Amino acid sequence: MIAESYNPQVIEAEAQRHWDEQRAFAAREEPGREKYYCLSMFPYPSGRLHMGHVRNYTIGDVIARYQRMLGKNVLQPMGWDAFGLPAENAAMASGVAPAQWTFDNIAYMKRQLKSLGFAVDWAREVATCAPEYYRWNQWLFLRMLEQGVVYLKTGVVNWDPVDQTVLANEQVIDGRGWRTGALVEKREIPMYYMAITRYAEELLAELDHLPGWPEQVKLMQKNWIGKSHGVRIGFPYRLPSSAGSGAGSAGESGILWVFTTRADTLLGATYVAVAAEHPLALHAAKNNPALAIFIDECRHGGVTEAELATQEKKGMPTGLTVTHPLTNEPLPLWVANYVLMGYGEGAVMAVPAHDERDFAFAHKYNLPIKPVIRTSAGDETPAPWRDAYADYGACINSGPYDGLNFEQAVDAIAADLSDKALGEKKVTWRLRDWGISRQRYWGTPIPIIHCADCGAVPVPDAQLPVVLPPHLVPDGSGNPLNKHPEFLHCACPQCGKPARRETDTMDTFVDSSWYFFRYCAPDADMMVDGRANYWMPVDQYVGGIEHAILHLLYSRFWTKVMRDLGLTTVKEPFANLLTQGMVVAPTFYREGVDGRKQWINPADVAVQTDDKGRPVAATLRGDNQPVTIGAIEKMAKSKNNGVDPQTLIEQYGADTARLFMMFAAPPDQALEWSDSGVAGAYRFLRRLWAYAAEHQDAIRAAGEVNAAILSEPLRAARREVHEALRQALFDFSRHQFNTVVSGGMKILNALSRIEADVDAHAAAARREGLGILLRLLSPIAPHITHALWRELGYGEDVLNAAWPEPDTAALTRSLVTLVVQVNGKLRGQIEVPVDADRVAIERAAQAEPNVQRFVEGRPIRKIVVVPGKLVNVVC
């Protein structure tokens, strides 16, 4: 018996209990049966689920349930990306140890996830902060060290001189430390690197073999990897003899190397610039106090590329010159803050006539500008800059190279440089090796021991895992592991003498670079076992677009490393990728006396609208005083515009939350939060329930539809149902779930229009239509469809039902309506038999009065007929 009113709390608890009892989502390896590994990016356990999580996991769950109904053996696991900075921040704020905070959050969020009814195999849950997990980070790190894929070199970090600590980019605000307000400095420290550049060629090439990835993500990765062909060019130099050495003695000589993709402009180089940290810059600064001060200034500020690229371009001459490799002219050597030590050679040749940045720099510092390419903008380079100056073209003012085009000039110049041993063609990559050392506590300990005699010694495998002491509480000044003797002091594995453990931990991107392997064999006594060869690769990966580059690239890299170590047979981890859009919401604020904005949560605001429903004003519910309406932005703590999904689930139930999320926008677009949209989703589910309750007896008793003897209204209703079904199945296959929901609404609308009577034909049509609707909606709203499916006697578990197929007989009609255009403009409609031939259609179209009016006796040049759709009369 179906209760009169829809009570989501009761039916959702009941459905979830049923699935638990049945172990409905336990995934087992069944060789020979087609598998489907559906994976959503695991959450960081920040405290509570946010709307982005609900959206992400609903999308993944809909796909998993859709594939299950296609008959696949589906694996959908879940776990926790549990190491990271927020736990340390929480510890500083409240004194709770990161481990405690993290595990409490996991417990709460797991309950929330379960209440949403996701078809997850919880037996495979992993948390990256568990020693059983991160020991394999350490183990693979050691294998990579053996292979030379991990190595040590210096890297640049943000240094807070007051707290004496390294800051994450996020902790640097306008060039200052977030807690101390001190000006941040760049500092070089030794770090471990993973040689992702060794795989650059393969990471690039394999993108062409990932048809299931969005083009935009592949393009972003391609540009990030940044393969460029160019020429490495040497500029010989001779340093002046230093002040201390005897007069007349020659100074040290050498070659300054640069890389350029525009070797054809070499004759236009008018100066050479090096990074502030470049050895030549440091050498020149020894006898040049002003230059030393400039170089010191370049140390201020953060290390992000965005900051470096947008800062004011500044430079200073070193007083040194280098020699042009072809003309032997002396060129001034400058230090410039826009040259990055970490990219290429840390030095560039500057061609102001054909490079926008060099052009601006040359103007600012009065350096010569020499055009050497005939561009579409002409032979000169007058200010202001025009993009055309950077065009390719024939060489001019370039002596023997005049008249050559780009390729010819590059070939000729590279050959001449090669003869002098001052250059060769070279491929370079924008991609840099991955620095994984973090001077932080809450992460995977790097398994290295420092011995005074033996140096940096790898921890032997038998001593893994190096366990992180779980009860430390960071205080914001440095890494607490450095103050923890039990962790710090150990014996050297080689000589046995007292030694010191490495206290740096790994970047948390390491944790997330292979967790999808661990789900396949969460209890294995090795990193992965043969079960991974059954499940991998992931068939569908779902997550935020913000991960399009780093996480996905690192995961691809780790997979290739694991393949080369014989740990897996796959070379790419994710066959298909869906990048979901953000959840956004309006913002509200008041300005405080100090001009700072106080952000007010949308839940506490009442919005007044005009007669068209547009918001015109808003007031705070507490005091009824006005608040300012801000922009619509990504739900975030900083703007206090987050809506807590828990309230939504408690008020309306999981099915409403899921239905709203799927209906409000296609998965890959931004989703705007709307209270009334949620109410609308709830209203639809209530309508569905009420319809089932009202007709339950007739539906239970109904037989099969007899298509041959249906009345015209029933035939029409049935056609609508099957048309919506056909479209919805297509939309499922392309993951456009918002129109799947529309299709479901159309079906319920069509069924509701069937006249209420006791006709057995009507009952049969209702039974068929509702059966289709319940299956269509079951991946999206699994609880209500589960309950109704059973109650109406369709079967045991809708989750195991097969997809219905549209009945082609229901779709066919005897007459079709064709749109008639004249010269592409809509002028009328004609109704023709479905099997009308082209001549008959053309005749009917020309006979239409409005068509005749617009043709007006002009000769008809052509008639385009699109079968079943339209006729276009061209005259």
Added chain:
RNA sequence: GCUGGUGUGGUGGAAUGGUAUACACACAGGACUUAAAAUCCUGCGGCCUUGACUGGCCUUGUGGGUUCGAGUCCCACCACCAGCACCA
């Protein structure tokens, strides 16, 4: 700054090169009710035309182009969003 994306009614959005605005939300009017809520019904891009039926013109950020036909493909521009290597 560089890289990638997005732009359609009052709002979220639909349209597989072929009737732009499906399906919802909001709003307005009506039914039911003592009343409210809930529910149900009707209307709903703009301008013009007609007594009405009808019909016309305009409209998918802006300006061009390709095509019998463009929201969709191409070029340029504008606005907004995301990422930029230590947030995850």
